[in-house]
Amino acid sequence: MPRIEIEPKLDFKDVLFRPKRSTLKSRADVDLVREHTIMAGNVVTGEMVEELLLTGADIVKVGIGPGSVCTTRKKAGVGxxxxxxxxxxxxxxxxxxxxxxxxxGCTNPGDVxxxxxxxxxxxMIGGLFAGHDQSGGEIIEKDGRKYKLFYGMSSDTAMKKHQGSVAEYRSSEGKTITIPYRGDxxxxxxxxxxxxxxxCTYTGAAKLKVI
Incomplete structure (x- = not known):
């Protein structure tokens, strides 16, 4: 499967969201980048979604802790x-x-x-696509078998790679694992x-919106 190169006009705010303290500053600030599609997250309640949309987000990302390499629910007790x-x-x-x-949280097609x-x-899918040619990470060979690293974005591995280190006041909320190389x-x-x-067949749905 060939890699598709695109240049999307997307402004994505992916940070810990606190109710009543929006990751988006104001409608005026949002209007400055209005030519972009604005996506914010992650949240898990309707109230949080409404706050972000009313501030100017177009799309809201939903989910705290369901990922296969996410440990937020164990570390923070939140999810x-x-x-x-x-x-x-x-x-x-x-x-x-x-x-x-x-x-x-998607571990199989049925979850999707x-x-x-x-x-x-x-x-959004992570673990199902991990280990393939098109996913990130170097191929590791061990005992004659090929593997790839897969890690959460709040893991020690991710923070050291993208931020240089793990801040003293933070705790890792993700794990790093090796998974078998899976090809294309x-x-x-x-x-x-x-x-x-x-x-769609089982539910009589002609399109995704009505599953």
Whole structure:
């Protein structure tokens, strides 16, 4: 499967979100970059979604702790069941003509279909795509077998790579694992698409919006 090079006009704010203290400063600030699509997250409640959309976000990313290499729920004791969060947040977003991305928690094609069924406009996938040629990370050879590193974006590995070190006041909220090298991603993509098509067949849905 060839890599597609694009230049999206997207401004994405991906930080710890605190209620009543928005990651987006004001509608005036947002208007300065209005030619871009603005995506913010991550959140797990309708109230948080509404605050971000009313401030100027176009898309809100939903999910705290569901990822396969995320340890936030264990380290911080904070999280929310992913499908429940997706349903609540999608309902709030669609009432304001906004969109949501269900981020994390998909371990098989059926989970992707459930996310769309819960109201997600988009689904973000990490672990299912890890280990493929098109995913990040160097190939590691051990005992004659090939592996790739896969790690959470709040892990020690990610913070050292992107920020130089782990701040003294922070705790790692992700883990680093090695997974078997899986070759080209096309087979996995087709498997996911096949699962979604089957979900549409079983539910009588002609399009994702009505699964």
């Amino acid at each position: 929310y069941p992913q499908l429940s969060a997706t349903m609540e947040c999608a309902d709030a977003a669609h009432g304001l003509n906004g969109h949501v991305i269900s981020d994390g 279909a459930k996310a769309f069924g819960g109201g997600a406009d988009f689904v 991603v096309n087979g996995t993509v087709q498997d996911i698409l096949g699962g979604i098509r089957s979900a």
